[in-house]
Amino acid sequence: MISNDLELFVHLKELVLKTFLKQHNASKSVKDWSGNDIVVFQEDLFERVKTRVSEKWFYTYFKNDTDKLPRVDMLNLLSTYVGFKNWSDFKTANSKVSKQKSKALQFYLLPIVLLTILIAFWFTNRSHTYTICFIDDIKGQPINSIRLDIKILNIDETPTYIKSDHNGCFTYTTDADYITFVVQSPYHKTDTIVKSIKNIDNGKVKLNTDDYALMLDYYSSKNLIDWKAHKANLEKIFSNDALIYQIFPNNIGIELYTKHEFITKLTTPTQSLKQMKILSKTYADGKIVKLKFIVE
Numbered sequence: 001m002i003s004n005d006l007e008l009f010v011h012l013k014e015l016v017l018k019t020f021l022k023q024h025n026a027s028k029s030v031k032d033w034s035g036n037d038i039v040v041f042q043e044d045l046f047e048r049v050k051t052r053v054s055e056k057w058f059y060t061y062f063k064n065d066t067d068k069l070p071r072v073d074m075l076n077l078l079s080t081y082v083g084f085k086n087w088s089d090f091k092t093a094n095s096k097v098s099k100q101k102s103k104a105l106q107f108y109l110l111p112i113v114l115l116t117i118l119i120a121f122w123f124t125n126r127s128h129t130y131t132i133c134f135i136d137d138i139k140g141q142p143i144n145s146i147r148l149d150i151k152i153l154n155i156d157e158t159p160t161y162i163k164s165d166h167n168g169c170f171t172y173t174t175d176a177d178y179i180t181f182v183v184q185s186p187y188h189k190t191d192t193i194v195k196s197i198k199n200i201d202n203g204k205v206k207l208n209t210d211d212y213a214l215m216l217d218y219y220s221s222k223n224l225i226d227w228k229a230h231k232a233n234l235e236k237i238f239s240n241d242a243l244i245y246q247i248f249p250n251n252i253g254i255e256l257y258t259k260h261e262f263i264t265k266l267t268t269p270t271q272s273l274k275q276m277k278i279l280s281k282t283y284a285d286g287k288i289v290k291l292k293f294i295v296e
């Protein structure tokens with residue numbers, strides 16, 4: 001009986017939508033309605049049956065699919081809105097429609113079930129496993145000293161939150177042909193990445209170091225040991241003869257830095273470091289021999 005009432009409620013919602021659209025412009029699909037469309041419907045309902053529904057109620061029973069009925073008093077009002085005396089009158093008048101639909105559903109049930117099984121089997125065998133590993137853009141090394149926060153933006157679902165493992169990687173399995181995820185780190189710039197199963201390549205993603213946050217942490221915590229280790233690492237990855245250019249905005253000129261000058265700039269938490277953006281890098285024999293940056 002409950003199932004039958006739910007079918008009738010779905011039919012009632014269809015009639016409510018048709019009634020509203022006779023005098024108002026809105027999408028034929030209520031799922032596409034904007035906030036303004038909902039407000040206009042609330043006003044129209046009030047004019048016709050002298051009651052209002054909240055936006056939350058509308059989302060619960062109209063915007064989303066539901067497995068429960070609204071209160072009887074609301075069913076009575078909606079039935080009146082579409083031209084019936086009450087919910088009981090609506091049910092009596094539409095019971096034949098419901099029975100016809102039930103018979104049609106029974107007739108088509110077997111092929112639909114078989115088709116559903118085939119589709120489920122097809123999708124099960126289409127699942128993709130993505131393995132993504134994060135690399136520090138400057139050092140060219142895996143980011144495995146800290147665990148990165150990853151938010152996977154699933155299609156039509158709530159996000160999935162995971163962390164990178166001790167190798168600086170994460171693995172995720174989905175039926176989708178691509179995944180979109182946001183990666184966050186206290187010492188790297190937040191980035192949104194899209195990876196398709198067709199362009200997964202080697203699964204490596206480079207993240208830009210947030211040098212300002214890193215140096216600020218070293219200075220505020222007086223962590224001289226890690227600061228010296230970071231500086232020593234920078235000494236290793238830059239060639240002694242590296243050509244380092246600062247490009248000024250609006251093409252007003254450039255400034256050339258020595259390796260020592262640039263490392264000093266990278267290891268001091270100044271405002272210019274906070275706004276620095278690496279434009280390009282050139283490697284030779286595993287070392288950076290040319291680098292261009294801008295302070296935005």
